[in-house]
Amino acid sequence: MSHWGDRLGAYLDGEVDEQTRTLIAEHLTGCGVCRSELADISWARSVVRDLPIIELPPGIVPGVFASRRRRRRAFRPAWAWAASAVTAAALTLGLVIAPGQADSTFELGSLVDRHVARVVLDPGISAIRGPVSGP
Amino acid sequence: MPDDTIPSWEDVARLHGRTIYNFAYRLTGNADEAHDLVQEVLLRVRKGLQAYTPGSFEGWLWRITRNAFLDEVRRRKRRPTVPLPDGDHDGTGSTPAPEEVLAAVRLSEDVQAALLALPYEFREAVVLCDVVGLSYEDIAAAADVPIGTVRSRIHRGRRMLKELLE
Numbered sequence: 001m002s003h004w005g006d007r008l009g010a011y012l013d014g015e016v017d018e019q020t021r022t023l024i025a026e027h028l029t030g031c032g033v034c035r036s037e038l039a040d041i042s043w044a045r046s047v048v049r050d051l052p053i054i055e056l057p058p059g060i061v062p063g064v065f066a067s068r069r070r071r072r073r074a075f076r077p078a079w080a081w082a083a084s085a086v087t088a089a090a091l092t093l094g095l096v097i098a099p100g101q102a103d104s105t106f107e108l109g110s111l112v113d114r115h116v117a118r119v120v121l122d123p124g125i126s127a128i129r130g131p132v133s134g135p
Numbered sequence: 136m137p138d139d140t141i142p143s144w145e146d147v148a149r150l151h152g153r154t155i156y157n158f159a160y161r162l163t164g165n166a167d168e169a170h171d172l173v174q175e176v177l178l179r180v181r182k183g184l185q186a187y188t189p190g191s192f193e194g195w196l197w198r199i200t201r202n203a204f205l206d207e208v209r210r211r212k213r214r215p216t217v218p219l220p221d222g223d224h225d226g227t228g229s230t231p232a233p234e235e236v237l238a239a240v241r242l243s244e245d246v247q248a249a250l251l252a253l254p255y256e257f258r259e260a261v262v263l264c265d266v267v268g269l270s271y272e273d274i275a276a277a278a279d280v281p282i283g284t285v286r287s288r289i290h291r292g293r294r295m296l297k298e299l300l301e
Binding site: 005006007008009010013015037040041043044045047048049050051052053054055056057060 | 174242250264289297
């Protein structure tokens with residue numbers, strides 16, 4: 001009598017057609033070799049399936065955003081770096097020259113708001129944040 | 136997910152991120168490598184979604200995952216490491232008795248070590264089937280091999296695991 005070999009695993013996984021399933025089931029009633037083989041691979045299958053599911057560590061998805069931004073920053077043109085430097089210098093001067101002025105916080109908040117607006121309107125960045133549309 | 140639906144990038148991250156992480160962790164036994172792989176896969180998915188045509192999404196996603204994994208393995212050019220201690224696992228749900236936890240940890244560490252001892256093709260087939268839960272057809276699509284090869288690899292992989300764990 002020939003044995004079913006690797007079809008036993010497919011039988012276990014429900015990956016055989018109905019006719020083959022019936023044939024294997026009938027064969028198993030009279031074949032100790034195939035029954036033993038089926039028991040062995042069934043045990044191996046169950047210990048792998050019983051391995052604990054590991055939760056996704058926090059920060060992976062934000063990490064993807066961060067790496068995208070790092071890549072964008074790496075290819076930032078020189079004029080953009082210069083503009084940022086000028087903005088930073090102006091902000092620093094504003095804070096140093098007029099410390100304690102009531103509206104310095106307001107100016108900082110305004111700069112932040114403008115930056116956020118720019119990020120939102122930037123097609124490259126907004127594409128990262130927004131849903132992906134199909135072709 | 137219906138075959139004619141193109142998921143958003145966020146859907147892929149939300150629905151498959153954990154499974155991709157578990158796939159990578161079970162193949163490598165290394166949390167850092169699994170972490171890196173998830174990020175790489177999500178980046179590739181995001182790029183690839185723009186050219187994706189509706190079809191077998193699972194096959195498409197796992198082909199990307201597998202290719203990213205193999206690229207990473209080639210890049211690192213080193214063998215997988217041993218599993219991390221149990222403190223690395225993020226336990227959820229009810230809390231079983233300490234002796235039950237110890238026994239389960241020992242067994243899962245033994246199983247993980249046995250998985251790492253399998254040749255790559257067999258390990259991959261077993262993990263995609265029994266950890267990820269893919270059908271033989273989707274595994275064949277992901278690994279680009281005939282379904283008969285998938286059947287043989289899964290069966291032989293389980294047979295080797297049984298012998299290693301005896």
